[in-house]
Amino acid sequence: MRKILNIIACSIVTLTILVSMFPIKVSHAKTQSKRKIVVFEESVDKVKKNNIIKKHGATKIKDIKAINAIVVNVSDVDNFESEESVRYVEDDVIVSIDDAIVYISGKVNDSDITSKTKKKDDTTPEEQEEVIPWGIKYVGAPEMWEITRGEGIKVAVIDTGIDVNHPDLGDNIKGGINTIINDNTYNDNNGHGTHVAGIIGATDNDIGVVGVAPEVDLYSVKALDSYGDGYVSDIIYGINWCIINDIDIINMSFGINENLIALHDVVKLASENGIIMIASSGNNYGGYSQYPAVFEEVVAVGAIDYSGNILGFSAINGVDVWAPGYNILST
Template sequence: MAQKFGIPSRRDVLKLTGGSLAAASAGGLAAAKPDDTVEVNVGVASNSSRSAARSAATDVIREFDSIDVLTIRAPKKAASGLRNRADVRYVEENGTVEALAQTLPWGVDRADAEVAHANGETGAGADIAIIDTGIDSTHPDLQANLGTGRSFVTTGNYPAWQDNNGHGTHCAGIADAVDNGQGVVGVSTEATLHAVKVLTGSGSGTTSDVAAGIEYVADQGWDVGSLSLGSSSGSQTLRDACQYAQSNGVLLVAAAGNSGPCTDCVGYPAAYPSVMAVSSTNRNDGLSSFSSQGPEVEIAAPGSDIYSTYVGGTYTRLSGTSMACPHVSGAAGQLMANGYTNSEARSRLKSTAEDVGLSSNESGSGLLDVAAALGYDSGDST
């Protein structure tokens, strides 16, 4: 029977779909006194109601050209009188909306990746393969960075390496979301992302699927293979694939697993010597409650309540070592864009990691520090 690989089970998974404008509540209009001036939008249905709205106004802010609406300022009692007219469709507070500004996720901030960005470090020229459920090629925060990809599983009605789960897209955004003023920004921002689909829409795949994906990444000559997946038992086929990738210049980074609390439970492929195992921390720099730990862990990165890209052009919060892994993958991409080999980048990430008081079993060399790895301190900026 084929061994099944999948996304490490997540505890405390939080989802929040983004992408909608935030409107002000109507509390201001409701709380106004009768003689207070309010600003309202009046939907009219006739010339007489239009004239009535103008007459009620102390100031006409706007009359729309193509829709029957006026924006006016008027005493609340006058606005209420308009609402009572049969030929007035509605009277509503002229609420406020907010621009959809780009969010700096706390994990990217905590790892000081924004310091690297401020100094021109974008990862441009590096190739990062997300070996996962695929990537949503239509996502506005990922499109500009997408390269090629391949699927090693049956995709059903989904073309090629498209993501029909969401997990791979989430990891892709953490590693390398575009710095475009909207949505989120990744640890790296201009590396080329490649989708290597080895997990189905249900989040599972076989040892052969994963091994084939890793072999493919190595054969393409890509720099980083990000593996936010795992199994509790090893496989010689998978071990061989990981060793092949390492020997061919790929830095494989993998999630340690979500079997915590435990002391010796790092999953595979993270437990292989050819792979850099990543544990997860929370906002307080503590080990995430779900994070696996063990002597194979080499570094820790933020993994609790991480906001990133999701399928359908949306954004979601997820928790897991799956989220910690692409933080390190993005940082590795930046180093390799600067000429580091896979072994040099691995060593550099560990030697510059921050000591946050966790044991080596929990965090390896410490917490990822992107700025330090690239030669900056947290106060450096251009």
């Protein structure tokens, strides 16, 4: 099972770049000064944590059990750092997907795909004849299908959600969570997460496209809203959820410049629990990879073109794997 998991992970590592690194986005973080992540010592129980929050006039938003933290709206006079029971306090920054997102999910050039049959223009997903995108073939996914098609592998997409009614995804979506409001309404109201999910696990059903692992179990972890924005605490909460629910692989097609201890703490815990994590290195034009891709527990992916040349918008430093990142067709 572990060998099969590694095979799937390696393919998803290379194919994740198809959406996370072709000119889709540049992520940045904005500080929300009134919203903080307060991380307590491991021995501090729930009652004591709540008393400390109340003492400092803060309002509790949510618990993150994996790192023994509480996300709060703080008052003007809070001083959590003075508490011996508090390990550290960090700003709950906002992770944003840039407005200039370019999805390739409609019409495509024949040169951009390897066809089982050619896709027709101006059709609904149900009417589109199935194609294998060029990047899927480039990384050798069809050959991998002789070994495994991803069955039994649980992959979580931490993003804007997944379209649960998409005809090329629905059968593979097995569950999820909305970490923004902490419920199970994890449908995509932006499109980015659905695009990522299609690259990973679009079904082989004679319509649309085929993903790298067409029989994988997809889990939608909606941590970004309809604008592509989300607090880093919601991403941390999503990773926490993945640990609890025995997810095998986590995909994170976003990045920030801040090296946040809380984010790294939960990433390390996920790694200790055997979860393979994949993240885009960032679209920063030859610069350094962003977080969480920088963390040693995470595989950082950079972008190449049809000829294997590094694309100009891709990060270069800190990249672990290079993969197709241009003219990407997905759901």
